[in-house]
Amino acid sequence: MAAADRLPHEKGFHVSWDQIHRDARALAWRLDGRGPDGGTWKAVVAITRGGLVPAMIVSRELDIRVVDTISVQSYNNQSQTEARVTKAPQADLMGDGEGILVVDDLVDSGKTLELVRSLYPRAHFATVYAKPKGRPMVDTYITEVSQDTWIFFPWDMALQYVQPYRERD
Numbered sequence: 402m403a404a405a406d407r408l409p410h411e412k413g414f415h416v417s418w419d420q421i422h423r424d425a426r427a428l429a430w431r432l433d434g435r436g437p438d439g440g441t442w443k444a445v446v447a448i449t450r451g452g453l454v455p456a457m458i459v460s461r462e463l464d465i466r467v468v469d470t471i472s473v474q475s476y477n478n479q480s481q482t483e484a485r486v487t488k489a490p491q492a493d494l495m496g497d498g499e500g501i502l503v504v505d506d507l508v509d510s511g512k513t514l515e516l517v518r519s520l521y522p523r524a525h526f527a528t529v530y531a532k533p534k535g536r537p538m539v540d541t542y543i544t545e546v547s548q549d550t551w552i553f554f555p556w557d558m559a560l561q562y563v564q565p566y567r568e569r570d
């Protein structure tokens with residue numbers, strides 16, 4: 402669905418680069434020292450593509466140098482399709498997920514995390530934003546938004562000229 406076709410009851414939550422940076426840092430600080438046995442995390446695994454930016458910020462804050470990715474595609478623009486893994490992380494790194502921090506930008510229906518959880522049940526799942534339906538799938542998150550809110554990330558947006566209020570028809 403194009404952004405212009407959104408239903409009127411659906412709200413937009415626009416996240417700037419500055420905001421995602423602050424929120425991803427807050428996520429990192431919350432996760433610090435919460436690895437196995439109160440220790441450090443073995444690796445950060447980003448769920449691409451949306452998890453790449455938060456995972457980079459988290460791994461930088463927590464000084465985790467081992468970073469891998471899992472590609473899960475669950476949306477085509479804004480309509481949901483069946484979640485599927487299109488690229489898996491290194492199997493010997495992952496094991497059952499013990500000590501692995503899986504990071505994504507948000508959890509919505511929870512379908513993406515449900516799939517990744519089924520593959521790595523002992524991993525820790527962290528997202529920056531969460532909607533109520535998907536919340537049971539995430540272990541740590543920073544900000545919750547309502548289910549009828551669409552989150553717009555800075556990598557999907559551009560600055561645009563806006564007509565002055567008095568000149569709009």
Ligand SMILES: O=P(O)(O)OC[C@H]1O[C@H](OP(=O)(O)OP(=O)(O)O)[C@H](O)[C@@H]1O
Pocket residue numbers: 448449450451452473474475476477484505506507508509510511512513514535
């Ligand atoms: O909880 P869910 O309902 O599964 O939705 C959340 C997922 O959907 C989006 O990814 P998407 O599949 O659109 O791919 P992208 O990260 O490449 O944009 C988002 O980045 C999450 O990964």
Ligand code: HPA
Pocket residue numbers: 476507509550551552553554
């Ligand atoms: O609210 C959202 N914003 C961006 N991508 C998404 N993928 C699922 N839900 C969302």
Ligand SMILES: [Mg+2]
Pocket residue numbers: 448449450451452473505
């Ligand atoms: Mg994603």
